[in-house]
Amino acid sequence: MTSVIPFLWFDDAAEEAVTFYTGLIPDSEIVSIGRYPDEVPGLGGKVTHVHFRLAGRDYHAMDAGPQFPFTEAISLYVSCADQAEVDRYWDALTADGGEEQPCGWLKDRWGLSWQIIPDRLVELIRHPDPGISHRAVQAMLGMRRIDIAALEAAAAAQ
Structure with a gap:
């Protein structure tokens, strides 16, 4: 089955943001968090992938640096x-x-x-x-x- 899930690119605060969002919106939860290995320069311990739900809908996010900031287009x-x-x-x-x-x-x-x-x-x-x-x-x-x-x-x- 094909699914389409929004994916959010954060500079370095995916876990903080997702924790805030899931605490604010009912029927929300963090499903899983993956992290870069400590050996990865500049990214060790940061979020590679977080799967979460807001109001029962799936989302994904990651920490990947400041190259692509959010805009009002989404x-x-x-x-x-x-x-x-x-x-x-x-x-x-x-x-x-x-x-x-x-x-x-x-x-x-x-x-x-x-x-x-x-x-x-x-x-x-x-x-x-x-x-x-x-x-x-x-x-x-x-x-x-x-x-x-x-x-x-x-x-x-x-």
């Missing part, structure tokens, strides 16, 4: 049920050097991009009334962390 999308969930993920992922980005996007302290998106935002921007959809999109464009109450107010405005 992000992890977190679908949130309510504002409390948005706030929990946002606060945790922007802590210790993370960066807020527009429209519900952020970069964590390792430079990986995330989208922290409440389900209600998706409902509003897909609303069959184009006025509601437009107002919700316009409100979102002015936000960093998505504020569901502000979205609701904007969508309801005439």
Whole structure:
């Protein structure tokens, strides 16, 4: 059976990042960690491969140096049920050097991009009334962390 699994290249913090991610997101775990032998110059003891699960989905990661940093071209999308969930993920992922980005996007302290998106935002921007959809999109464009109450107010405005 063929499977497609995202693979994350870290400079030198794969284990730290994966430990953080699996502690933050429910139904997550580290499955296995492999390390470079101590004899490998500059890489001894670093992670060659870590297999982990986030919200039940498989991922792989490694430490391989700074040649290929993360970009916004790839992000992890977190679908949130309510504002409390948005706030929990946002606060945790922007802590210790993370960066807020527009429209519900952020970069964590390792430079990986995330989208922290409440389900209600998706409902509003897909609303069959184009006025509601437009107002919700316009409100979102002015936000960093998505504020569901502000979205609701904007969508309801005439």
